[in-house]
Amino acid sequence: MLLGGGILTGAAIAPKAASAKPYPYLNRAAWGARAPLLGGVAHNPARIVLHHTATPINMARSLASKLRGLQRFSQSDAPLADGRMKAAWIDLPYHYYVGWDGTVGEARDPLLRADTNTAYDPTGALQVCLEGNFEIEWPTVLQIASLEVLVAELTARFGITAPIVTHKELTLTQCPGQNFDVALARLRGNPVPSGDPLQPSVRLPEG
Numbered sequence: 001m002l003l004g005g006g007i008l009t010g011a012a013i014a015p016k017a018a019s020a021k022p023y024p025y026l027n028r029a030a031w032g033a034r035a036p037l038l039g040g041v042a043h044n045p046a047r048i049v050l051h052h053t054a055t056p057i058n059m060a061r062s063l064a065s066k067l068r069g070l071q072r073f074s075q076s077d078a079p080l081a082d083g084r085m086k087a088a089w090i091d092l093p094y095h096y097y098v099g100w101d102g103t104v105g106e107a108r109d110p111l112l113r114a115d116t117n118t119a120y121d122p123t124g125a126l127q128v129c130l131e132g133n134f135e136i137e138w139p140t141v142l143q144i145a146s147l148e149v150l151v152a153e154l155t156a157r158f159g160i161t162a163p164i165v166t167h168k169e170l171t172l173t174q175c176p177g178q179n180f181d182v183a184l185a186r187l188r189g190n191p192v193p194s195g196d197p198l199q200p201s202v203r204l205p206e207g
């Protein structure tokens with residue numbers, strides 16, 4: 001669980017130093033998370049649901065800053081993109097956030113049920129969100145590499161047997177976007193369509 005007193009700032013953090021995870025990892029203390037609000041509902045994780053942020057990949061802003069911003073939005077009464085107002089949630093709506101460079105951010109406690117703007121029951125679902133708008137751009141190879149390891153880790157940790165699903169398979173939404181379909185096929189172990197390779201949507205830094 002979250003401990004108070006996180007005073008670190010994004011620029012000072014080396015994500016790989018945060019843990020021995022098999023992917024770059026930024027835990028809550030490392031990104032400067034505030035404590036969750038009261039009122040969280042416990043659940044037993046039994047499946048994994050995938051999302052995109054629906055906002056374009058932003059290479060200029062640190063993951064820590066993005067997570068702090070998402071938490072500020074989540075924990076307040078705030079307008080949604082479609083103009084509706086949401087009430088404050090206890091914490092980020094997702095359990096894990098995979099940045100464009102493959103760094104996994106620790107979000108909500110996986111043992112607490114998520115929140116959603118859309119009409120489906122999130123009970124029992126581990127919510128994994130990838131940065132990007134995959135209606136108009138592609139997930140990066142680094143994101144998919146981390147996602148595959150994260151999914152395997154969560155599947156083993158929680159004894160998940162249900163097939164992985166996307167948000168749009170559960171309710172009326174485009175999330176996580178049409179360009180996620182190839183990555184989804186890979187995650188499910190299905191043949192990837194030829195001529196439609198997974199490819200990075202952005203130029204990655206050299207080295």
Ligand SMILES: [Zn+2]
Pocket residue numbers: 050051052167173175176
């Ligand atoms: Zn979604």
